[in-house]
Amino acid sequence: MKIAILSGKGGTGKTTLATNLFKTKNAGILIDVDVEEPNSHLFLKPLILERITIKKGYPVVNPETCTLCGACGDFCRYNAILPAKKKVLVYPELCHDCGGCQLACPTDSIQYQNRTIGNVFSGKTESGLTIAYGDLLVGEVSGVPIIEHLRRMTDKEPLVFIDSPPGTACSTVAAIEDVDYAIIAAEPTPFGVSDMKMVVELLRSLSIEMGVVINKAGLGDQEIYEYCKEENLKILAEIPFSKDYAKSYASGGMLCEAFPEFREKMEQVLDQIIKD
Amino acid sequence: MKIAVCAKEKGMESIADDRFGRAEYYVIFDTDERGSETVENTAKGEPAGAGGSAVRLLSKHDVEVVLVPELGPKAVDAVNGFEMKAFRYADRKTVRETIAAYQAGDLQQIETSTTKSHSGLRRA
Numbered sequence: 466m467k468i469a470i471l472s473g474k475g476g477t478g479k480t481t482l483a484t485n486l487f488k489t490k491n492a493g494i495l496i497d498v499d500v501e502e503p504n505s506h507l508f509l510k511p512l513i514l515e516r517i518t519i520k521k522g523y524p525v526v527n528p529e530t531c532t533l534c535g536a537c538g539d540f541c542r543y544n545a546i547l548p549a550k551k552k553v554l555v556y557p558e559l560c561h562d563c564g565g566c567q568l569a570c571p572t573d574s575i576q577y578q579n580r581t582i583g584n585v586f587s588g589k590t591e592s593g594l595t596i597a598y599g600d601l602l603v604g605e606v607s608g609v610p611i612i613e614h615l616r617r618m619t620d621k622e623p624l625v626f627i628d629s630p631p632g633t634a635c636s637t638v639a640a641i642e643d644v645d646y647a648i649i650a651a652e653p654t655p656f657g658v659s660d661m662k663m664v665v666e667l668l669r670s671l672s673i674e675m676g677v678v679i680n681k682a683g684l685g686d687q688e689i690y691e692y693c694k695e696e697n698l699k700i701l702a703e704i705p706f707s708k709d710y711a712k713s714y715a716s717g718g719m720l721c722e723a724f725p726e727f728r729e730k731m732e733q734v735l736d737q738i739i740k741d
Numbered sequence: 742m743k744i745a746v747c748a749k750e751k752g753m754e755s756i757a758d759d760r761f762g763r764a765e766y767y768v769i770f771d772t773d774e775r776g777s778e779t780v781e782n783t784a785k786g787e788p789a790g791a792g793g794s795a796v797r798l799l800s801k802h803d804v805e806v807v808l809v810p811e812l813g814p815k816a817v818d819a820v821n822g823f824e825m826k827a828f829r830y831a832d833r834k835t836v837r838e839t840i841a842a843y844q845a846g847d848l849q850q851i852e853t854s855t856t857k858s859h860s861g862l863r864r865a
Contacts, residue, residue, distance in 0.1 A: 544787060544793050544794045547796075554793065604858075
């Protein structure tokens with residue numbers, strides 16, 4: 466079973482939920498695919514056993530055979546290749562590595578080369594659980610190839626917890642495609658609800674079953690409850706706002722180990738999702 | 742020779758835009774025919790690489806000189822690649838006044854980028 470933990474807004478508790486559900490279940494694999502700022506490993510503290518370099522292609526144009534016809538630039542949707550007056554300009558960091566310009570080129574003047582865009586690290590926690598995470602290099606535009614690598618790596622695993630990127634952009638879609646269940650981490654604030662609505666829309670368009678964990682409950686207002694009711698969304702658990710939780714989190718602690726009532730919440734969520 | 746200016750609106754009396762790649766329009770002035778046309782910037786909503794795309798658009802209109810408020814590193818490469826010249830204006834006056842300032846030799850030519858690289862729709 467693949468379980469994605471996601472949110473519209475950042476800072477609503479994706480990592481807290483993902484790592485604590487994983488630790489409470491004490492089984493499966495956790496992948497942190499929020500590759501712009503992975504942080505699950507800060508809590509699970511794995512010993513890193515392997516590092517894989519992730520590469521991405523970009524076009525290289527042969528000036529000997531290129532006729533500057535412009536077909537590559539007309540094709541590219543990302544402005545990564547720009548046929549100028551005397552040569553073709555290539556912006557590797559804008560390239561999505563789709564290969565389209567190569568197909569469009571009538572004189573077969575385009576070859577692809579690879580460059581490194583990030584890394585995937587994997588290791589084991591003290592208790593022997595496996596975790597993997599991706600890390601996109603600074604300045605890179607898209608971490609999707611790293612996310613896809615992590616997803617492929619764990620494709621055959623029976624139980625995977627996916628700590629997803631915030632928002633609803635390409636990276637989130639890559640993180641949650643074909644998962645069996647999505648847990649939305651949401652906070653009961655106007656911003657939280659507004660961003661959550663976009664996530665609900667995204668999950669529905671992908672036909673992914675979902676449930677909501679309301680984090681920092683007690684703050685904000687009632688809008689999230691009204692919205693969940695209107696949309697018939699299942700509230701899996703409510704985690705109250707607590708300064709003690711925040712302190713523990715800020716020092717890298719695992720809430721499910723420090724607070725028995727928090728662990729119970731995690732068990733409650735798991736029981737509703739994982740049916741064996 | 743054709744000169745393009747980044748513009749908020751259509752026509753010579755429009756105020757010059759404060760961005761290049763994501764300007765609303767380009768007003769193109771033909772110094773030989775003393776006439777102008779306004780081109781909508783089809784690149785302004787691009788998720789990334791708007792500057793390069795805009796330079797290509799202007800090149801298709803035979804623009805040789807572009808007057809800009811700023812120019813990022815990728816756009817500078819594109820301006821050079823399309824053998825255009827870029828000049829920078831500091832004040833946001835009308836398109837007509839900006840062209841007059843260029844013709845009077847009051848604008849500085851841009852040789853290297855005036856802003857940092859950025860991705861997407863962020864303001865510089």
